[in-house]
Each structure stands twice: as structure tokens, then as C-alpha cells.
Amino acid sequence: MNEEIIIAGFGGQGVLSMGKILAYSGVMQDMEVSWMPSYGPEMRGGTANVTVILSDSRISSPILKMYDTAIILNQQSMDKFEPFVKPGGVLVYDGNGITRHPERKDIQVYRVDAAEEAARMQSPKTFNMIVLGGYLKIKPLVSLDNVMLGLKKSLPERHHRLLPMNQAAIERGGEIIYKVEA
Amino acid sequence: MDNKKDIRLMKGNEAIAEAAIRCGVDGYFGYPITPQSEVMETLMLLKPWETTGMVVLQAESEIASINMVYGGAGCGKKVMTSSSSPGISLMQEGLTYLAGAELPCVVVNVVRGGPGLGTIQPAQSDYFQSVKGGGHGDYKLIVLAPASVQEMADFVELAFDLAFKYRNPALILSDGMIGQMMEKVELKPYRKRWTNEEIKQMHPWATMGKPAERERNIITSVELDPNAFERFNHKLQDKYRKMQEEEVRCEQFNCEDAEYLLVAYGSSARICQKAMELARAKGIKVGLLRPITLFPFPTREIQALLGHVKGILSVELSEGQMVEDVRLTVEGKVKVEHFGRVGGVVHSPEEVVEALERKIIGG
Structure with missing residues (x-):
């Protein structure tokens, strides 16, 4: 098993922390993992992205050109990364603010309207966990138990009271994601 | 997973800080610069002065940092600094003095793109500066190049071992990618810092106070007699040849x-x-x-x-x-x-x- 993922969106959407939680879940499941962020001024607004790799064996390059899965959370990232999903790969996106929807026919496209759902759940900060839940429904590489362990490791202890809310968001993401037929 | 092992997900820069505390470093002196600021940030968060007694000090500049390293190293202490390319350039004078005074220390360079103030993104354009001396004079640094977060952690101890074995500064040459990425890392157990008695025993050259039975130790890189200084230079070269024979990895x-x-x-x-x-x-x-x-x-x-x-x-x-x-x-x-x-x-x-x-x- 080797899953190469790009997660991309605006700074502040929780792109990097979502990647970190996914990576930590992999550690909890005894996988090899890498988390390589775009770092720099784009953290303060602008686009942010992170490459996460989960694997059974030693990971070579943490920086990639083509991805098994792209999780896309804004239009700029759609324009930038849609071409770099491997043929047969998966593209997961949130439709909020998307003006040009995915056009490729050789990949599987899924939509998870997490921003809308987070607003409905009145917990905008769990947006990224809804997206993560959607992704894990499509690619159940790590168990929910290990995701929760990873989340616990990633969150400072003072935020641990938020764990149930995040678990609810992850589960909700799995319920609302749907396949966009080509 | 083996629960006895201390396995974490962390950035390369954070691993440097954790490993420094765990291998019994006495002092870290640094000045912030992207993409390595997490080294000192992590040390400040972990507050090792409350546990192992390790000193962590933000100096007023990189030049001050490397000279604090010189002072600590002269006392036989395990001391280190870290920076990124422009800051490492500022340290070159200190590094040639450390090499000239035969002082062990560890310097970490999390390289970013140059020349000049350059960019904050990863680069490997400080290779010449690292392996060909960097400052003035015929000297070499021991240069280790980690390729993973695990090696960022492991090479801190290795760099100190080599630095003390050869009484020579050792450089960990990393870059913004290895510094900023997170991977699984297994941390080693804590080792005690050397006591002053241990330092006196292991490093008789260290300036730890003059006992009655011997002359005082002098830490210096100046020698005004050309013949004596030629002999000293030959001695340095013998040391570098021995490294070439025995330390290639x-x-x-x-x-x-x-x-x-x-x-x-x-x-x-x-x-x-x-x-x-x-x-x-x-x-x-x-x-x-x-x-x-x-x-x-x-x-x-x-x-x-x-x-x-x-x-x-x-x-x-x-x-x-x-x-x-x-x-x-x-x-x-x-x-x-x-x-x-x-x-x-x-x-x-x-x-x-x-x-x-x-x-x-x-x-």
C-alpha cells in the first residue's frame, strides 16, 4: 500500500492540520508516513498545500509531481492540481467557491460540501474534519479509532474536549460525500 | 506498535531540538531564521533548563551565537547552534577560529536558497561553503547530510561523537525540506549531561580550572612562529586524512x-x-x-x-x-x-x- 495525497486550499482552512492528523493516524496504524508542507508567506492568506504519503514501506520522495488523491478546497488549487492526479486516481473537492468543476474523465471525482455542512452544524472549525471524513470513506486506509488517536496526538491537551465534535464531523463527512458521475 | 519505543510524528527541526536535549547537550545558542526557527522554538517550549540543566539562549546575532559556542566548547561542554544560509555565512569567522583552536561543537545549517538574503525555500547551494572550509585558512568541518527526520535526530549525537573524537567542529547540512517535513521518528532515551569531573577526565585540554600539577590550558588559534604554525597545520591535515580513512559514511x-x-x-x-x-x-x-x-x-x-x-x-x-x-x-x-x-x-x-x-x- 502506498497512497500519495495532495491537500490544497486557502491558508486558514486547516489544510496543514488535516494533513497532520491524517499522517498521525498513519503512525498510529504503524505505517510509514511523510508530511511535506508548502511553507512560507502563503501561510498568511493565499494558497496552502501539503503532500501526505502513507505507505507500508520506506517512503522515497516526500515531494511528488503526480498524486493518487487530490483533496481540493479552492479554485486556484483545482486549476493547479487537477492535471496532476494519476489516471484512475481520486479527486475530492468541496464545491464551495468552485466556478470550474473538475473536467477530467479518466479519474474518479467525489464532492463533499463541507463548508456548507460545517455552517449547518454551527462548527465552522470542523470543516477540515468533514473533508477528512469524506476522504476516509472513499479510501479507508486508516481506521476511525486510529484517526481519533492521531487527532488526540495532534491537538494540544487543552483542546481535547473538542474531540467528540471532531469525531461527529468526520462521521458526517463520510455520510455526505458523493460520487460525481463523469 | 511497541509501546516502549518513543515514536512521534515531528518536523526535522523539532527532531534536532529533541535529540539535543536527549543526548545531553549543555548549551544551545542561536538566532531565529526561516526555515529553521522551530529548532529554538522547540527548545524554548521543552524548557530543558528545568530538567537536564541545558542552557538555551537567544543571542543578539548569529555572530554572538557562534562565539558563545566557542566559549562553551573551550570548557569542554557539548554546545551547538543552528541557523540557515545567511546566518551560517555570518558564523564563518567563528567557525574557522573553532577549527583553528581545535574545539568540538555542532552547527546545524537548514539551507535556503541563495545568494544573498535569497529565498526561504529549500536549496543545497551551501555545499562548497560547508565542505571546503567556508572561512579562511586550511581547515575542514566534518559534514553530515541527513535525508530524513530520523537522521536529523540521530545525527545530533553522531555529530557530537565525531566532533569530540577529532576535536573539530561538525556541521549537520540539512535544508528547508528536511527541516520542515514531518515523519515518524523514534527518539532515544535521555542521557545525562557530563559532570565537570567527567569533562576533566575525558577532555584534559578543556579550560576547567588549573590544578597545581600541570600548566594552564590555553585555547587559542593564534601562533606567531611560522615554523610552529606550519607544524600545527600539518597536524590538522593529518586529522583530516584520518577522517577520510575512517569516517566515510x-x-x-x-x-x-x-x-x-x-x-x-x-x-x-x-x-x-x-x-x-x-x-x-x-x-x-x-x-x-x-x-x-x-x-x-x-x-x-x-x-x-x-x-x-x-x-x-x-x-x-x-x-x-x-x-x-x-x-x-x-x-x-x-x-x-x-x-x-x-x-x-x-x-x-x-x-x-x-x-x-x-x-x-x-x-
Whole structure:
């Protein structure tokens, strides 16, 4: 098993922390993992992205050109990364603010309207966990138990009271994601 | 998972800080700069002065940091600093004085793109500065090139071991990619800091106070008698030759049957591992040699492959620096070319394969 993922969106959407939680879940499941962020001024607004790799064996390059899965959370990232999903790969996106929807026919496209759902759940900060839940429904590489362990490791202890809310968001993401037929 | 092991997910920079505390470092002196600021940030968060007694001090500049290192090292203490390219340039005077005074210490360079203030993104363009001395005079640093977060942690201890073994500064040459990425890392158990008694015993040269039975120790790099200073320079060179004989470390992947060889260190070696996988899938017999020590350079290890290797591509995030050492090693026996993106741009594995095909196989 080797899953190469790009997660991309605006700074502040929780792109990097979502990647970190996914990576930590992999550690909890005894996988090899890498988390390589775009770092720099784009953290303060602008686009942010992170490459996460989960694997059974030693990971070579943490920086990639083509991805098994792209999780896309804004239009700029759609324009930038849609071409770099491997043929047969998966593209997961949130439709909020998307003006040009995915056009490729050789990949599987899924939509998870997490921003809308987070607003409905009145917990905008769990947006990224809804997206993560959607992704894990499509690619159940790590168990929910290990995701929760990873989340616990990633969150400072003072935020641990938020764990149930995040678990609810992850589960909700799995319920609302749907396949966009080509 | 084995619960007894301390396994974490962390950034390379954070691993440096954790490893420093755990291997019993006495003092860290630094000044913040991207992309290595997490080293001091992590140390400040972990507050080792409350547990192991390690000093963590933000100096007023990089020049002050390296001179604080000089002072601590002169007392036989395990001391270190870290910075990124422009800050390391500021430290070059201090480094040549440390080498001249034969003082052990560890310096971490999390390289960013230059020249000048440059960019904050990863680069490997400080190779020459690191392995050819860097400051004035005939001296060398021991240079270790980690390619993973685990090695960022492990090489802190290794760098101190080598630095004290040879009484010479050791440099961990990393970059923004290895510093900023997170991977799984297994942390070693805590080791106690040396006591003053232990230091006096192990390092009789250290300035730990003058006992009645011997002359005082002097830490200096000045010698006004040219003949004496020539003898001192020869002694330094003997030390560097011994390092070249005994301390070379490298890792080889698929080199046994390789017709073509990639030579790459640090982050580029990671990218080249993937490039090698892609090329092998296309039927190209390519191997990868990853120098772990850049000084001493794995000269013999590369030469041993020349019987079957027809061409070598040196892959670095620079305009071509390590390639010169590869060419010196190969002595014209096979074709050697360079490939690398610069200025903070990182090459993809696909670009490396394309360069190998264009510059070495087809060229």
C-alpha cells in the first residue's frame, strides 16, 4: 500500500492540520508516513498545500509531481492540481467557491460540501474534519479509532474536549460525500 | 506498535531540538531564521533548563551565537547552534577560529536558497561553503547530510561523537525540506549531561580550572612562529586524512548491477530514490549513491562502482557544486553531469529521470 495525497486550499482552512492528523493516524496504524508542507508567506492568506504519503514501506520522495488523491478546497488549487492526479486516481473537492468543476474523465471525482455542512452544524472549525471524513470513506486506509488517536496526538491537551465534535464531523463527512458521475 | 519505543510524528527541526536535549547537550545558542526557527522554538517550549540543566539562549546575532559556542566548547561542554544560509555565512569567522583552536561543537545549517538574503525555500547551494572550509585558512568541518527526520535526530549525537573524537567542529547540512517535513521518528532515551569531573577526565585540554600539577590550558588559534604554525597545520591535515580513512559514511541503493549512477545527498537523495524507482520501472539499470558524510567524501565507494557504471548524474539543489567532487573522484573515467533546480525550486523525480536520459544515457 502506498497512497500519495495532495491537500490544497486557502491558508486558514486547516489544510496543514488535516494533513497532520491524517499522517498521525498513519503512525498510529504503524505505517510509514511523510508530511511535506508548502511553507512560507502563503501561510498568511493565499494558497496552502501539503503532500501526505502513507505507505507500508520506506517512503522515497516526500515531494511528488503526480498524486493518487487530490483533496481540493479552492479554485486556484483545482486549476493547479487537477492535471496532476494519476489516471484512475481520486479527486475530492468541496464545491464551495468552485466556478470550474473538475473536467477530467479518466479519474474518479467525489464532492463533499463541507463548508456548507460545517455552517449547518454551527462548527465552522470542523470543516477540515468533514473533508477528512469524506476522504476516509472513499479510501479507508486508516481506521476511525486510529484517526481519533492521531487527532488526540495532534491537538494540544487543552483542546481535547473538542474531540467528540471532531469525531461527529468526520462521521458526517463520510455520510455526505458523493460520487460525481463523469 | 511497541509501546516502549518513543515514536512521534515531528518536523526535522523539532527532531534536532529533541535529540539535543536527549543526548545531553549543555548549551544551545542561536538566532531565529526561516526555515529553521522551530529548532529554538522547540527548545524554548521543552524548557530543558528545568530538567537536564541545558542552557538555551537567544543571542543578539548569529555572530554572538557562534562565539558563545566557542566559549562553551573551550570548557569542554557539548554546545551547538543552528541557523540557515545567511546566518551560517555570518558564523564563518567563528567557525574557522573553532577549527583553528581545535574545539568540538555542532552547527546545524537548514539551507535556503541563495545568494544573498535569497529565498526561504529549500536549496543545497551551501555545499562548497560547508565542505571546503567556508572561512579562511586550511581547515575542514566534518559534514553530515541527513535525508530524513530520523537522521536529523540521530545525527545530533553522531555529530557530537565525531566532533569530540577529532576535536573539530561538525556541521549537520540539512535544508528547508528536511527541516520542515514531518515523519515518524523514534527518539532515544535521555542521557545525562557530563559532570565537570567527567569533562576533566575525558577532555584534559578543556579550560576547567588549573590544578597545581600541570600548566594552564590555553585555547587559542593564534601562533606567531611560522615554523610552529606550519607544524600545527600539518597536524590538522593529518586529522583530516584520518577522517577520510575512517569516517566515510554512505548509503547505496541498487548499485550492484547499475549501469548508471545517481549521486545525491539529503533531500535530493530522497527525490532520487523515487527517480530510481521510476527509471528501473522503465528498464534503465540505475543505482543511487547517497553520501552521508560530505566531508569526508565517499571517494573510494564511488570509485569501486566504475567497473560497471557508464555515467553518473550528480543531482543537487544547486547550479553544480558536489558534481566537482564527483568529477575529482572519477578522474575522467566516465561521463559526469549535473542536474538541479535552484533558487528554492525543488526538482521532481520525473525531472531527474528526464535529465538522466538526456544528459547521461542519450548524451
